[in-house]
Amino acid sequence: MNNNTKTFTNYLVISIFFFGWVSHAQQFTDVTEDSGINHQYEVYEGTFGGGVTVFDFNNDGFEDLYITSGIKDDKLYLNNGDGTFKNVFEGSGLEVTSKYVTQGVVSADVNRDGFRDLFITTITTTDGKNIIPRAKNLLFLNNGDSTFKDVTNEYRLEDLNSFSTGPSFGDIDADGYPDLFVGNYFQEFTGKLGIIKDATIVSANQTARSYLLKNNEGNSFKNVYDDYGLGHKGFGFGGVFTDFDNDQDQDLLVNQDFGYKAVPNFLYQNEYPNEHFEDASKQTEMDLKINAMGAAVGDFNGDGWMDYYITNIKFNMLMENQGNGRPFEDKAKELGTYNLAISWGANFADFDHDQDLDLFVSNGDLNPNCTPMGNFYFDNNYNTYTEKGRELGINDYGIGRGSVIFDMDNDGDMDLLVVNQKPILNYPIASTTRLFRNDIATGNWLKVALKGVQAESNGIGSRVTVISKGKRLIREIDGGGSSHLSQNSVIAHFGLGANTKVDSVIVDWTGGNTQVLTNVETNQQLQIIEIAQPKNNQTYVWYLLGVLILIISGIYLYRKK
């Protein structure tokens, strides 16, 4: 069979996959073309990139997007609010990113001025001048008028020459200023490289130390990787800040490629208020020796502990949190999130509003030799999963990488954007970034946006709990690094089925503040502004204790019903 016939057959098969189910009533709808999104990630060499962040950069209530494009110009998509997006990259002040091969992107309010800023990871420059591919990562402050200012050097990031992958914002010291974890893949350098000898070149492909960049009151960043006890060297794909042990500070889950050969995955326990991470990887059995590409964060079984879905080559892992002191357990096979592919992005969300977390997984082969592989959609039904990607029209066969959830049209359900790479060689379909509108959700919902006062402005790292008819649903506000090289919406979303009211909404702010709202109407977006508490105060402890007793008795009462 010659190449053309083969390509045609592939195309035919895939066409049947795509169009065979068009008649199905409730699906995700691919609205990419109608929305004006026109994007394709172009790799520099090999298989790295790219990602997307969801951020409302003009504070108009519609969430916008920044998508990295590798060797091509990145895209800054302004959400017009009518289902369409406009690329406003030109003139945004972000054009300097075109000089770099961009990888991942995250957003937070770095200087606490009320506007979302951008941090973009890079692997090299696009001018082809680097013998050893390395470059600084880029930080942009939001000027508040839909333009950005490059403050990389001002924030002391210019000397960190790295081959960086996934970034993640989190507030490790709970001072309200978001810190950064940046995954590095190949050996990093500080400062300029002098004369490049063969020895420098051959050592460049060695494993890297990642960065832990502490935000100094919104003025600068300092690498505190060693000071905090991290210190590992590996092929890093970044990490995600998450509270795995329910002590209201941000721990760190780190994904490593080639974990069976270089260092494995890590789970670092934040010892806040001590400035230290304790390596809990072994005892929690989260030291996965796999090609970890990304992670989805969510309490899929509703037991109040965050679980993690780690993407991999062929075998993804659904790591179920068994509570403090007990190792995590991989439930992928048992619960059905087990189809084989090469997976990158992953997102937990209640897409169908039936009060449990479904799971989307973005799949894609390794450039340049690519075989099409469809994305997965695992529908959660009483904590077992059924793959319904094709049925729901979301099994796009592009070369998937980062994926994010957000409510593009503010209709209360979670839509999906998947970044796709450009195939280097022959490929049977156009592999372009896809936007899927959620048309499957039928039940009620609630969205919660946070406004931190002592905590990070968007509540990044804080936890929102909704208690409704005895069910407890928890969400963490994503600072990025979940999925792959990407960051989901910072607005917590809950599907509520037939419930028209929720009994309580509890916010556990990073740093220790807790707030409770009761008897909340559904089908709305709440904004909760943090009520600042004086720190280290006796009355505060009593208040917290009171709230806790209230919650516990609340749960107790509802369970009894």
Added chain:
Amino acid sequence: MTIFFTNKIGKSLLILLLLIVTGCSPKEEQKMSDKEVVLEWANMTLFITRYTPSNSPTFASRAFGYTGLTMYESVVPGFTDYNTMNGQLLGLEKLPTIDDTKEYDWVLALNAGQSEILKNIYVQTSEENIQKIDSLEQVIYDQFQKEVEKETVQRSVDFGKAVANAIFEWSKTDGGHRGYLFNFDKTMVHPDRPGAWKPPLFAQSFSHHPLHPHWGENRTFASKNKEVEDPKMIPYDTTPGSPYYKQFENVYLKDLELTQLEKEAAIWWGDDPDVSFTPPGHSYYFAALAVEGHDISLIESTQVFAQVGMAVADAFINCWKWKYQFFTERPNTFVPKYIDEEWESFWPDPPFPSFPSGHAIQAAAAATVLEHNFGKEFTFTDRAHEGRERDELKETDFVIRTFHSFWEAAQETADSRFYGGIHTELDNEVGLEKGKVIAKNIYNLEWRNPHEQ
């Protein structure tokens, strides 16, 4: 420093460090024997191979060829019943000659030559490693120059360095010079036919391009090794029961019933270039064990390293030529597609095509040379990976191995790839068979002068 002491090379270097320290004291030190000098340099070569980043079995095999040859050529003029390779190897015609009327100290020549060739071939190694090479050279120099006339010392050192430099200049034209800069040809488009090699998913390396695709075009040491007959590959066939299918099915079935001993063999022979002295290094190490275990002269010792080095280098050139000529898939490609979707090999795939096995071909080449030099029987203990940390993921330890012949070790090298699930039995059989042919072409060069004595 912890890794440093985990193997034999580390230990011998420790002894050296102690020597350097004690060298400052007036106490009388034990002078090394000629053979010990040879072994120190073989071990240093293995150490540099292990601790130079971005190394590959291909590049390493070439380096052993040149260091071994330099060892031999730096002493051969002192032994009239042995021949130089000058004029016998393609393009090697300008090796320096000695002044017959003058005296030479051959250990000093060897010492200088080894230091020079290592630093040239491994120009990409670290400053720290270069210092190690220099200090070994210094220690040996200090010991051996004592009873030798000053001018003879200089003449010997100069000769050793000149030999090394001439060989290095010659090496530049073989196609592998600074090959570590071209490990992967990123512009290369792979053949895309049924049964063609696909980049590994369970991989040893991050590259999705195959290693050194042009290595097979390199100049061989023995001209005859450029003309070895191509092996036969069986035709692609996915029908269950067909010879092709059976090759892969056997890999799969073996993996299902791997014993602990087989797992130990699989990880022992892994010889991953990122964490070890590479597969040809394992052969060079066996050469060192054989030299150590036999009562042989300086020239005989150097001949062993030259022959083993050149044999493994030629083995890799031929192997790589065939790997890219046939461009065949690994079990990790065939088995999940046609036998068991969830299957994954015990050991991760290296980044290059399957047929024939590089481990097998070089192990056979080395064993054949060693048998030719020492006879079939030799009992030795392989401590190459002694003390390495248990592989927790595979629940397997690195267990030292004892063999009663060189061939027994070569056979296990080949079998280990089958246990690891990364080679078919056919890959190994062909590798072993071709390795023997390649070795013969090396030892059949005119090493000894039949007219002398």
